[in-house]
Amino acid sequence: MKVIAINxxxxxxxxxxxxxxNIGEELKxxxxxxxxxxxxxxxxxxxxxxxxxxxNKNEKCVITTDSFNELLQKIKDVDGIIxxxxxxxxxxxxxxxxxxxxxxxxxxxxxxxxxxxxxxQLLPFVVQEVPTHLTACIIISRIL
Numbered sequence: 145m146k147v148i149a150i151n152x153x154x155x156x157x158x159x160x161x162x163x164x165x166n167i168g169e170e171l172k173x174x175x176x177x178x179x180x181x182x183x184x185x186x187x188x189x190x191x192x193x194x195x196x197x198x199x200n201k202n203e204k205c206v207i208t209t210d211s212f213n214e215l216l217q218k219i220k221d222v223d224g225i226i227x228x229x230x231x232x233x234x235x236x237x238x239x240x241x242x243x244x245x246x247x248x249x250x251x252x253x254x255x256x257x258x259x260x261x262x263x264x265q266l267l268p269f270v271v272q273e274v275p276t277h278l279t280a281c282i283i284i285s286r287i288l
Contacts, residue, residue, distance in 0.1 A: 145223045146177040152229030152240025153184040160184075160228045167226060181215055183243045184229070188212050190242040197253035205246050212246055219247075 149168060153160035161180065168178035188210045196206040203220065204213045219225055227244075229236035236244075 145175075146179075146221075147171055147224040147226060148219050148222045149178070149180045149226040149228055150219070150240070150243070151180050151182050151184055152227070152237045152243070154237060154239065156182050156185050158230070160230055164226065164228045179218075181218060183215065184237050184239050186211055186239060188239050188242045188246075191245045191249050195253075197250045201254055203250060203254045205250050207246075212243065215243070216247055216250060 147168075149164040151161050151164055155161070161182075164180050168180065171178045189207050189212070191205075192207065194206065197204070200206070203216070205216075227240075229240045232238070235241070
């Protein structure tokens with residue numbers, strides 16, 4: 145079993161990282177493979193709404209000037225995804241939102257590929273309240 149945590153904080157070694165690291169240590173005790181992907185400090189562009197992912201259906205975004213497609217492929221076949229982000233002005237960090245917007249769009253365009261299924265499987269185990277726009281993205285992607 146493998147779980148990936150997505151760190152949406154712009155501070156790679158900040159509080160969000162340490163919270164995710166603590167979760168990972170507990171998962172590793174149960175022989176669950178765990179990895180943290182640092183998203184928040186990367187330069188990830190927002191979705192352009194060009195709909196090319198719906199035309200191409202190749203599980204990739206046509207924007208190739210950032211690391212989004214590489215990160216998306218890393219989370220595609222995991223058993224669980226943990227989303228971690230600081231709250232900035234009542235919402236998640238901007239880069240995390242850009243990443244998730246594109247991830248939900250691309251995965252929805254590809255028939256709800258593994259990425260959305262992984263998030264769906266994780267939802268019953270969510271302990272903390274998920275920010276409203278994350279819930280909306282998940283519902284819009286029709287994965288509930």
